[in-house]
Amino acid sequence: MNKLFLSLGLGLAMLTATAQSPGKPVGGSGPMISVDKESHDYGTIAKGANGTCEFTVTNTGDAPLIITQCQGSCGCTVPKCDTAPIMPGAKSTITVKYDTNRVGAINKSVTITSNATNAPSKIVTIRGTVEAGETSPASPVKEASPMAPTEKH
Numbered sequence: 599m600n601k602l603f604l605s606l607g608l609g610l611a612m613l614t615a616t617a618q619s620p621g622k623p624v625g626g627s628g629p630m631i632s633v634d635k636e637s638h639d640y641g642t643i644a645k646g647a648n649g650t651c652e653f654t655v656t657n658t659g660d661a662p663l664i665i666t667q668c669q670g671s672c673g674c675t676v677p678k679c680d681t682a683p684i685m686p687g688a689k690s691t692i693t694v695k696y697d698t699n700r701v702g703a704i705n706k707s708v709t710i711t712s713n714a715t716n717a718p719s720k721i722v723t724i725r726g727t728v729e730a731g732e733t734s735p736a737s738p739v740k741e742a743s744p745m746a747p748t749e750k751h
Contacts, residue, residue, distance in 0.1 A: 630659030631714035640726030649696035653722050657684040667711040675706040701730045
């Protein structure tokens with residue numbers, strides 16, 4: 599009799615497990631984050647150049663995605679994200695501004711914190727190199743010759 603109950607219990611458990619799709623919570627997938635790129639490469643840019651780039655976030659889940667915070671890895675990397683809910687299938691843009699007055703290699707990260715079920719803490723990176731601009735020696739100031747005629751405008 600115990601074997602019968604054990605067999606029935608195992609059979610019921612197997613039926614229940616196969617009825618649910620693997621990896622999916624019972625109520626749906628919830629909010630899910632997808633980013634258009636994992637990294638942005640500035641390449642080689644000049645000192646003082648525009649250090650702005652964008653990442654596009656899409657909610658691929660079935661519930662509103664809420665980004666609660668975007669945090670740069672240092673003060674030279676400033677992300678700006680919208681905290682309004684992103685509906686399923688909708689997109690939002692995260693703008694990242696890097697301080698290009700700092701010469702040298704760029705290898706920074708931005709952490710996107712949200713209620714996403716697949717990646718509640720998503721990290722994207724920026725990279726590249728900021729080169730110092732060409733510095734030309736100060737050109738001598740031309741002085742007008744006392745004998746030269748003056749131009750009238």
